[in-house]
Amino acid sequence: MSRQRVLVIATSHDHMGDTGHRTGVWLEELATPYYALLDGGAEVTLASIKGGEIPFDPRSLPSQAETESGEKPRGQQDIPESVARFLADEEAMQAARHSPSIVDIDTSVFDAVFLPGGHGPMWDAASDPTLARIVSAMFDAGKIIGAVCHGPAGLVSAKREDGKPLVDGRRVSCFTDSEEESVGLTKAVPFLLEDRLKQLGGRFERGPDFKAFAVKDGNLITGQNPQSSELVARYVLEALEPVT
Numbered sequence: 654m655s656r657q658r659v660l661v662i663a664t665s666h667d668h669m670g671d672t673g674h675r676t677g678v679w680l681e682e683l684a685t686p687y688y689a690l691l692d693g694g695a696e697v698t699l700a701s702i703k704g705g706e707i708p709f710d711p712r713s714l715p716s717q718a719e720t721e722s723g724e725k726p727r728g729q730q731d732i733p734e735s736v737a738r739f740l741a742d743e744e745a746m747q748a749a750r751h752s753p754s755i756v757d758i759d760t761s762v763f764d765a766v767f768l769p770g771g772h773g774p775m776w777d778a779a780s781d782p783t784l785a786r787i788v789s790a791m792f793d794a795g796k797i798i799g800a801v802c803h804g805p806a807g808l809v810s811a812k813r814e815d816g817k818p819l820v821d822g823r824r825v826s827c828f829t830d831s832e833e834e835s836v837g838l839t840k841a842v843p844f845l846l847e848d849r850l851k852q853l854g855g856r857f858e859r860g861p862d863f864k865a866f867a868v869k870d871g872n873l874i875t876g877q878n879p880q881s882s883e884l885v886a887r888y889v890l891e892a893l894e895p896v897t
Contacts, residue, residue: 657764659766660698661686662768663707666708669838679802679879680739684736686883764797769802774803779807792872801875808875819873820850823870824856826868829877832877833846866878
């Protein structure tokens with residue numbers, strides 16, 4: 654029996670608009686699904702929009718102070734075990750440092766695509782024509798589309814065969830407007846993702862702020878926030894049929 658093949662596509666965008674702050678992929682949203690999928694028996698290929706080194710949002714990394722002293726600085730969130738595992742995994746880190754660009758990927762060989770979040774996708778994934786074509790083609794072929802937090806920004810430009818937005822009429826979730834407000838970035842992002850998905854006809858669903866929540870509608874699986882990363886990956890694994 655062949656292993657399921659999942660293409661994980663990360664952002665290449667590393668700055669938060671004109672705020673002067675850095676961003677990128679939120680590492681929990683990459684690392685947690687990466688290992689959930691691998692440990693679940695899937696074959697995972699990591700790629701990015703432009704190729705090369707995938708930027709990690711600094712806020713999703715262990716701080717230098719925590720690394721050196723073992724003490725968590727004031728306001729520092731707990732770092733998930735998957736993040737520590739990823740940072741210590743030289744094979745994974747090499748894949749993140751030298752990711753292929755999606756323009757060089759033969760997506761026909763994959764059974765699913767997964768889009769991790771972080772604020773970076775709000776700038777590149779939302780408008781990249783190659784990503785839109787990949788997601789659209791895989792969706793129309795009945796393959797599994799998974800995305801979490803700001804990863805559903807990669808659905809914004811995707812269209813179905815009938816020309817309608819991919820999310821039109823579909824149950825969908827993402828990082829909510831209230832969560833964006835809670836982290837103080839409603840003015841920094843180019844648009845509010847919850848609002849945009851609704852404008853495109855998505856049937857938006859959500860749970861409490863910063864609690865795990867994901868929704869599956871056919872071959873489309875989306876999750877609300879970083880805490881939803883494992884849940885989305887689990888739904889992706891459940892949706893994949895064995896390949897013989």
